[in-house]
Amino acid sequence: AQPRVVFSGIQPTGVPHLGNYVGALRQWVKLQRDEQPSTRLIYSIVDLHAITVPQPPETLRRRKREVLAALLAIGLDPERCTIFYQSSVPAHSELMWILACTASVGYLSRMTQWKSKLSLASSSTLENKSVGSKLKLGLFSYPVLQAADILVHRATHVPVGHDQQQHLEFARECVTNFNHAYGSHLVHPETIVSPVQRIMSLTEPTSKMSKSHPAQRSRILITDTPQEIRSKIATALTDSTPGISYDPATRPGISNLLEILSVFDPEGRTPAQLAQEFAEASPKVFKEAVADALVTGLHGIRDRYLELSADDSYLDRIEQHGAQKAQRSAEETMDIVKAAVGL
Numbered sequence: 001a002q003p004r005v006v007f008s009g010i011q012p013t014g015v016p017h018l019g020n021y022v023g024a025l026r027q028w029v030k031l032q033r034d035e036q037p038s039t040r041l042i043y044s045i046v047d048l049h050a051i052t053v054p055q056p057p058e059t060l061r062r063r064k065r066e067v068l069a070a071l072l073a074i075g076l077d078p079e080r081c082t083i084f085y086q087s088s089v090p091a092h093s094e095l096m097w098i099l100a101c102t103a104s105v106g107y108l109s110r111m112t113q114w115k116s117k118l119s120l121a122s123s124s125t126l127e128n129k130s131v132g133s134k135l136k137l138g139l140f141s142y143p144v145l146q147a148a149d150i151l152v153h154r155a156t157h158v159p160v161g162h163d164q165q166q167h168l169e170f171a172r173e174c175v176t177n178f179n180h181a182y183g184s185h186l187v188h189p190e191t192i193v194s195p196v197q198r199i200m201s202l203t204e205p206t207s208k209m210s211k212s213h214p215a216q217r218s219r220i221l222i223t224d225t226p227q228e229i230r231s232k233i234a235t236a237l238t239d240s241t242p243g244i245s246y247d248p249a250t251r252p253g254i255s256n257l258l259e260i261l262s263v264f265d266p267e268g269r270t271p272a273q274l275a276q277e278f279a280e281a282s283p284k285v286f287k288e289a290v291a292d293a294l295v296t297g298l299h300g301i302r303d304r305y306l307e308l309s310a311d312d313s314y315l316d317r318i319e320q321h322g323a324q325k326a327q328r329s330a331e332e333t334m335d336i337v338k339a340a341v342g343l
């Protein structure tokens, strides 16, 4: 039987926020507990994806280390998982090229993320002819690199959020195209769907919490101090309706705080159940309960993060160890792929 291999990636965009943690990273840690010891867990810090947005080299280097330290701080075990920088394993880029040679341009140009970048560029440019020079090939072919990330490790399972479903579908398309041309050598990956909550911005609760939002108060970083957490929750935008009730459409701010409270509730109560519990509470009392739950839920992450961040040589060793494991895993696939293609 095919061994189970889980692959997932995160961009090195700095210390993860609460949305990243709840929506993605917490699942990675959970898989360590839930999966059989024989399942390989491969987690990559995808720095090649990050350079589709230009940034100063020292910023990228710093953010890679921040994400590495954060992954260890939330409890990923480098003995149990393979954790590495994507660019440390050249086979990712090599397979991308091979996949690109059987991937359809038409399919890629229909991808939602590309279409939104395209319409953004067209609307912000006066002269239409410069749209083509503003948009970069790397952004267009981003899903091919994503497919290579997954397929080079023969991943059988990929935990993804809703926004990434289309990209996983494209990865399966790449498998079909390659296998049709060269024989059944690549593995079709399956989605691991987890009941993932979307955490909304604290200052603008109708849009999701995101690092691209300019306001620092709009998001909680998993390394925030208890005081920072309390202060951000205290100033989170709510409404003037008295009492606490769960209704995301009409009370997005309160409902988002109920979602957060539910995520970190030791008794696992739903947002609606918690709303009943706090029905008569003042916003202040309710927010204090949310802040308490968050401070407890994130306890220890900050201290471990600071300790790890101070130890560059430890982080280097961990990454090199992960890169070696990932290299071996990728080379097995590349041997098969190259033989099949005749390279």
Ligand code: ADP
Pocket (backbone or CB within 6 Å): 010, 011, 013, 018, 019, 020, 021, 022, 023, 024, 160, 161, 162, 163, 197, 198, 199, 200, 208, 209, 210, 211, 212
């Ligand atoms: P951002 O939106 O801050 O740019 P990314 O797009 O890099 O974050 O997302 C990294 C991971 O975190 C993805 O798996 C994504 O689904 C998840 N994620 C990001 N923001 C949220 C959010 N507000 N709520 C839940 N999950 C989120």
Ligand code: NA
Pocket (backbone or CB within 6 Å): none
């Ligand atoms: Na994003």
